[in-house]
Amino acid sequence: MITDQLAQVLQTAMESARTHGDLPAGTDTAIPIRLETPPDKRFGDYSTNIALALKRSTGISDGRVIASVLCKHIPAQHDLLEKVEVAGPGFINLFLKPFWLHNALFTIEQEGVCYGRTSARKGERILLEFVSANPTGPISVVNGRAAALGDVLANLLAAQGCEVQREFYVNDALNSSQIEKFALTVQARYLQLMGHPLIMPDGRLEPGAPAAHECEPVEFPQNGYPGEYVTDIARAILQETKGRYYQILLQQAAGEEPQNPQDKQEQEAFFRSATLQHMVLAQRNALEAFGVTYQTWFYESSLYENGEVEKTIACLTDRGYTYPQEDALWLRSTEFGDSKDRVLVRSNEKATYIAADAAYHANKFERGFTSLIDILGADHHGYVARLKASVAALGLPVEQLNVILTQMVSLMRDGEAVIGGKRKGVVLELKEDLIDDIGRDAARFYFLLNSYETPATVDVELAKRQTNENPVFYVQYAHARLCNILRRAEEMQVAVPTAREASLNLLQHTREIDVLRKLTDYPGEITLAADRIAPHRLTRFAMDLAGLLNLFYENCRVLPSQEAPQPVELTQARLVLVNGARIVLANLLGLLGISAPERMERQENL
């Protein structure tokens, strides 16, 4: 990295200044030298505040004095440095020789789709769990944010050399009453599809589907799940079973006991698992439509079936971190920083969610992952201490568990807040209400525009209406333009030379330099975005780069025209730049999971 080389230059200068007595002997030469990209390019290619940081240990109060001394000890003739300046309160601004920018084009050409990737974090095995929506409803618009964040974070980590596995945790435990309630709702809808009117909790009557004969009304379950998707599932099950469970459901609805209790059991089990299967499948389809695929779908129920929940509870007890109280078994989570102890096993002998989740995280570690990332909604923040406490109580490396809380997403529709969640039946579906309208690319970009740490407001109507103003098109358009130039060059039979063949030193225009500088920044930006868990930096970078490319496009003609002939060497050098920029933009969009179109139709009447 160029910054390492520059830091070395400054380090040497600092030591030299001290040895020569230009800086006091007490000067702290071990101080880390930070190089940053200045806010304004007039301040050079890189700058450092090292002189200001040395004020304390040198006892010199004027930063400019220290900076001047350091500059004196930087060799006047240097391979990399064009000039060095002292500025402001004592910044040292470094101006690099132009060729270092051109080097980026060699690297890009050489690395192609790998430009921006490193193997710096090779050896890390990361399990990234995200979305994990309850299997009682579709993937919502709110889930979309976590889906986009998790998917791109996984891409970013992989680009740093990590081995990343995406996982979805299906909360399908049998002792979960929500699954049961959900299955009952599906059953009611099933009967409705067979022709039975439904008596809703508020007393209203919902008509049944047209049927050949009169059908008795049946009751919609108390606190059942509203929403059309429930009927969709009932319809699918109805088609599969061809009415097989109709009679027994009818008996049940009428409060009659079936002749054969086994039939009833079988029916209940069937509906539970069929319902679950359909719901999970629907979730999976919605996520795939969003471009998110998981390596593993981990079922909570498997932890019970394999006895892992039991094993985990036993382990916690062996380690002395549980105690019985009031017929329940408690975890001493306060010993690990939780605000209160938590119930592991209820007085009805069923394990709690935390017991299963502890087993789940133990399972993750057992699978050999070096670190775990959970992406949860901010409404879970009270839960994190408990989870970490349970992991710590198991003797597992809790510091390797990174819980990311995404701030809430509130939904708006035409400026009005959409209140309530799935239970109110107004869930906005990721696929139907967003992707189908604005497309996957725009939806992904939209979610990744902001940091997950900021609460987001998604106005679905606005998002749809502003499709043509979504910055994603700005970025994609820049890519399409570059492709167009390359396509035209081919038509004109102008070959794109290799970086070596081209006279890159002709790239002197300020717009060319700006683009080159940005291309050079790209790998560092990827690392930063990965390390800080900040995928939104990528969308910002993409907009910046696209903006610079448009400026380049306006000011630097690549292909000669009749009115503006130009030397073939310049055309060739610019073609190399265009091709390099195209590669970087495509790589960037690739990380974002957004397509990089080679052509975009111009639309009128926008």
Added chain:
RNA sequence: GCCUUCGUAGCUCAGAGGAUAGAGCAACCGCCUUCUAAGCGGUUGGUCGCAGGUUCGAUUCCUGCCGGAGGCACCA
């Protein structure tokens, strides 16, 4: 009440111990005989919630206050 988090341009949000605080959208004025105008140039827009503190330097860190959101289950 306690805990977490957010408060930056009209709107949505970046930034993060440093140099003149940025972008997109919105508004207004210009630019298509052009490698695609989904573009470019220009204009308007800010006491970085308030008050202290630390620092050579704070919008950024600390404390308090005000305001918004969320969490404080033998729910998942």
